Every structure is written in structure tokens, then in C-alpha cells.
Amino acid sequence: MDYSKLNHPLRVPLSAEIHSRPFLQLETPENLTHFALYIEPAHATNLNPRAQQHRILQELCLHYGVPGPHSQARYFFHDFGRFRLKWEFHTEFATYTFVERRTDRIDWQQAFQHLPLRHVPQEWLAGLQGKIIVAAHVVLNKSLLRAATEISDMRYVFEGDMLVGSHAGNGGVVWTDFLIQPDGFSRFVVHDIDLKEFQAGRLIGRLLEIETYRTMALLALPQAEATQPQLTAIEKDLATLIVAMEQSDQDINSNRSPDDNGYAEENLLRRITGIAARIEKLSVNNGYRFSASQAYFNLVQSRIQELREGRIEGIPMLAEFMGRRLTPAMNTCTSVTQRQETLATRIARSNDLLRTRVSIEQERQNSQILNSLNARSAQQLRVQQAVEGLSVVALSYYLIGLIGYISKALKAANLPINPDILNGVMAPVVAFGVWHGISKLHKKLKSSNN
Template structure:
């Protein structure tokens, strides 16, 4: 019973298992010539995902020129033997690579080999129609000539135009030579000499060397961002220093006299620091992706260098030493700018919180002043009410006595009361006292409620 296509399988089992085999190295055997391109997207403004569509169209155009069926659109890897050369195409997140390999029947002198590279087999119109920008163009000569290492290195001086070489014994059977310089033909050059490599080692070594060059260039893309960010960060820091000084001056003025004018100045400072926070946030959004990508690429560079298992050639710097001297400072600059952005953003956030706290304190003080004025007005109204209360007692008593007077006159008519005025006069103190007590009782009920 086969279960390879069984419904028992997870939907992603087969593609996930194949992922580890999706980018195999070329099977190379010296003497061999290799040309390599890494094509970056047209602009940094383009989303990284669009590189796949662009480069698939470029690959399809090359396949159409030679009458070969191109891979499917979702493919990330393609290999084909075109006869005169072999092609390995890989599509990555930000770039695509084209590696052309050509087997030679006999070993050519290194200088002659660099003038007979596989790129000469490609149609010129296809090269001119590449969708994207070339970030890496490299030639690799896989040589199997014998002889002493010192004599071979001496003969490479003319090939590398007298530049300082980096080289080493690698992978216990090979020698690697390069200067990491773009030569007059627009290609960087690598010479790998097979002095005892086992089967399939050459392909792995060439792939690692090309990955070192490609990832090195991709990592260095973060350096211009760091260099452009430095003046902007300096300007933001200077404005933040000026704002901090203004905050101290405002604090001194506010401690002397907390007024509405000090609150207005605090809010003006808050507006300025909010604009600074927006600027540093915009700068971080512009740079963080590139800095993070550079950090990931440089980790890959160091991993590939470790896989070379270099052994020093006396008097020649190794590839690892070359990278430590040239690449590491650039990456340190990117890391420093990324850390500086984060630290500055945190300082602005702290200043913003402090200023908002001070604005809140000013507003609370102003609210307290408003409440105090309202209390004073309420006290004044209470005093006026108490002053008018006596008049209210007199007025109410007057109307009540009036009612009693009409009642007494009616009683006199019926002969019930002999002297109405005397009775009314006797009632006045009692009515006034009753009205006053009634008002006091009503006030106590209102206050208790």
C-alpha cells in the first residue's frame, strides 16, 4: 500500500519535505567556468514580493530564446542543461540569481579562462532586457592545474590587476583566491583550484563562495541607509536638546507663578515634541526593514565562511579576515544607527510622557483655581441668601397676618371677636416665630438630603 498521495497525509507534507532539497548545488568538476548574476528589484519602493513575477518573466524570455519550456509561475528554483551551458535559477525574497556553468575539455590559463566565460553564450538583447538591477556579477574559474601554491598565487597578480588578494586552503582539498573587487569588465572574480577535492565538493564550494559574495552585497545595502540616517538623527537630537532646555525654563517660570500662560507654553512644547516623535517614527519605518535584512544577510555570510573551513596560506589574508576588516565595520555602523534610532525614540517618548504629566499638572491647578472661584461664588450666594432670609420671614409673616386680619374682621361681624386689631397685634410675634422656625426646618431637610 502506498501512502504518498493518501488522504492521510497533511496537505503540506510533500512540499515541506521537498523544501530541504529545493536549492541543490550545481554538480561541477574542474575545469569549469561559472558566471553568476544576482538581480535586485528595480527600486526600493517596490514591494519585495513583486521580484518573483519580474524575474520569472526574465527567465521565461531566456527559455523562449533557446526553445525551452519555462517553469511554472510559482516556482522558486529552476535547473536546465542548455547544451553549451547549464543554468541554475533561484528566486529569493529580494533578488533572483542566475548561475551559468560551462564545462571545459581542457584547463585554460586563468587569464584566458576569464575571457571565455559562459556569459558570452547568452543573447545580448536578453542581458539588456533584465528586469531589475544587477547587484552581483561574478565569474568563477574552477581550475585543476597543479603546481605549488606560491607559484600559482604569483601568476594571479595579472588576473586580479595587482589588487591585494584574499585566499586560503578551503574544505580540505581546494584553494580560493579573490580580491572582492569589480574588475574592468564589470565582474568580480574568483579562482578556485582543485588540489584534491572529493566528488561533489566543487559544486558545494562554488555555491558557498557565490553566496558569500551575494549576501555580502545584500548586507551592505543597509550602509547607505545608515549614512543617510545620521544627519537626520543629529537634527532630531539637537531639537530634542533645545526642547529639554525649554522645558527647564518653562518649569522655572511655572514654579514661580502657575498661570494660564505657562499652560499654553507647555502645550506648545508638547506639539513640538509630538512632531519630533512623528519624524523619528517615519525614519524608523524607512530604515528598520533594511537594517534587519542586513543583519540577517551578514549572519549568512559568516555561516558560509565557517563552512569553508579555511586554513591560512602564509602571507595571504583569509576570507574571514578580509570580511572582519571590511564588512564588519559597515555592519557595526548599521547596528549603531538602528540602536541610536531606538534610543532616540525612547528618549522622545520619555520626554513626551514627562511633558504630558506637566501639562496635566497645570490643567489640574487651573481646574483647582476654577473650583475655588466657584466655591467663593457659592459662599457669596449663601451670604446673600442668608441676608434675604430675614426679608423673606417678614414678607411671609406680613401676608399671613393679612389673612388673619381678614379672618378677624369676619369674626367681628358675627360677634365672635370684640377687638380685631388687638388680636392681630398679639398674633404677629407668634406668626413671625412660626415662619422663621418653618424656614429653618426646611433648610435643615435640604442640607441633610
């Protein structure tokens, strides 16, 4: 029986996902060059982000006559002879890690002049202009020295005054300064004192991830700094609007006309709607960048914990350096996010308050209109009752006139009838009959309407 037919369609790809990005297998000594290429927005080119990065990788493979990965691949590894290449595709960037085995004839202090990047075609490197967000060199060296005695050697390799280092990975020592050196690359030195199999690859992989995720996390900082003045302006506009709302309350209690009150409330509602649109635009523009940076920051913290650092006397560890430099930057982004959310909540409350006031004003105006309609209806009823009284008189007059004509005709027929007496007797009877008939008609219409 073919049991593969019983599988869920996603079982195989989901199982492969956890193995899709293995660490490099490194044997001391090794030299590495690491690039992270930022993915341009899809609207800037005719290619989607993955196609952009595959095109760059295909150009490099084509130069060496090597078949590239399939179009949906997120990971690629190949030994090009003079160097090995590991390529990974991420959501916002793609990484290229070039690895070269170093001969023992080259001292590790001179290793930064003998890197695998020299084997990469310059035309391909020139085509990366404007895309590189991270560039780092790593030297993996076998060492039996104590870390404390290496500090003077590190001063030769790193030109900055700030030196960061620690024992890491239960058998390795890591050195860096997180600065971009004059050659345009940051530098890492890893001494293999007693690293077990695959530990060197895992250690250097975590270091490169820290460097990459650190930079990607900091992408939100310029955006946060640019957002703060805009938030300040919105806060000032909101404060001015609230003062105007308070002044409007005082004007409502004054002798200002209802039309003026309605116009003022409508103007305030337009203003607060505009402020709400501005804060919503900022939230939309910043939402993805800030949330992504927080995710990268979490990854940096996770990778630092995985290093299991031990202190080198007098030298700050990577965790301390990140806590002092990276954490405040991320706190700035977090504070801007919270400030946006708080301001949006305040605007929403002000908007609800103003809409409630507008609703109350509309109800007051509607009440005035209804009172006016009631007064007009009462007036129309009085007029109608007066008209109905005249109608009774008029109808009675015509009926009595008919009775008079009939009585005169009967008198002319020599019947003993006095028309004047008959009209006088019938006048109140006719008037009462007409009034009673109209009253019954009104009651009948009223009961049918109910």
C-alpha cells in the same frame, strides 16, 4: 490504504523545501558566471516581485525554446547544451548561475576570456540594465601546485593590489580580490587539489553566496550614512526642547499668568510630538533594510565558517578580509539602529515628562476653578439665606394681615375682639411658625438629596 491522505497539507512542500536549492554538480575544469538581479519594489511595476523574475527567466527560456518553470517555482535548473543554468528566487533578489565545461586546451589563466556568458543572447543581457546587483566570474581548475607558488600567477589574473586567498573545503584553494574588474565582474579562482565528489559545487556555491550576501548586506550602509545627519538634527532639536522645558519650569515659578503657562506647555507638547514623528518615520524607513542587512551579514559569517579556511602564508583569508572591511560597515548600521532606538526612548521619556507637567497644570487649573465654584456657591448660599429671612418676614406680614382682616370682621360682627391686640399677640407666633415650617422643609429636602 492511501496513506498520503493522512498527511498534513504542508508536509510535502515543507519536506521539499530543504531540498529545493541543491548545489551545482561540477567536474573540474569548469567556468561559471553568476548574476544576482535585485528585485524592484512592487509598486514600481504592475507585476509582483516573483512575477518580475519569472518574466525575465521566461524570456531567456523562450529564446532557446525551453519551457520555463511554473509560476510558483523558486528554483530552476536546465542544461541548454552549450551551458547549464541554475536559477533561484530569493526574497530580494534572484540569482542566475551559468556553467560551462572547459576543455583542457584552454589554460586557466585565459579562462576568463572563455566564459559561458558568451552563449547568452545580448538582447537578454541588455534587458537587465539597472537590475544587476552582483556579477561574478568563477574559474574552477585542476591544480597540483602549492598555493604559495601560485601568488605570482594570481597577480596576472587579478589587477588589484589586494589579494585574498585560503585553503578551503579540505582540498581546494580559493583566490579573489573582491574587486570589480574592468569587464564589470568580480573574479574567483578555485583550484581543485583534492576535492571529493560534490565538494567543488558546494565550495563554489558558498563563495557565490558570500559575494551575493555581502553586497546585499552593504545595501544598508548608504542608508545608514544618510540617516546619521538626520539623527544629529533631531538630537539638537530635542536638546533645545529640553532647555525650553527647563526654562518653562522657571517661568512657572515666576509671576507669569496661568494662561501663559498653559500656552507654553501646549507649544512644547506640539514640538515634541513633531520630533517623535520624525524619529518614527526614520525607524519605519530604515527598519526593514537594517534588519535584512543584519540577516545577510549573519549568512556571510555562516558561509565563511563553512569554508573551514586554512592560511596561505602572507595572504589574508576571506574571514580576515570580511572582518576588516564588512564588519565595520555592519557595525555602522548597528550603531545607527541603536542610536535611533535610544533617541526614540529619550523622546518618549521627554514626552511623558511634558505630558505629566501638562496634567499637573491642568489639575492646578481645575483646582482653581473648583475653589472659585465653592466660593461662588458659598456666596449664593448666603444670598439664599438672606432671601429666606426676607421670605419669612414677608410671609409673616401677609399672614398677620389676613388675621387682621379676620379680627376686624369679627369685631364688626359685635364680638369682643380687639384687632390691634390680636395682631400684636399673633405676630411672633406667626413668625415663629413660618420660620419653623421653612426649616423643616429644608431638612426634608436635604435628607431626600442625601
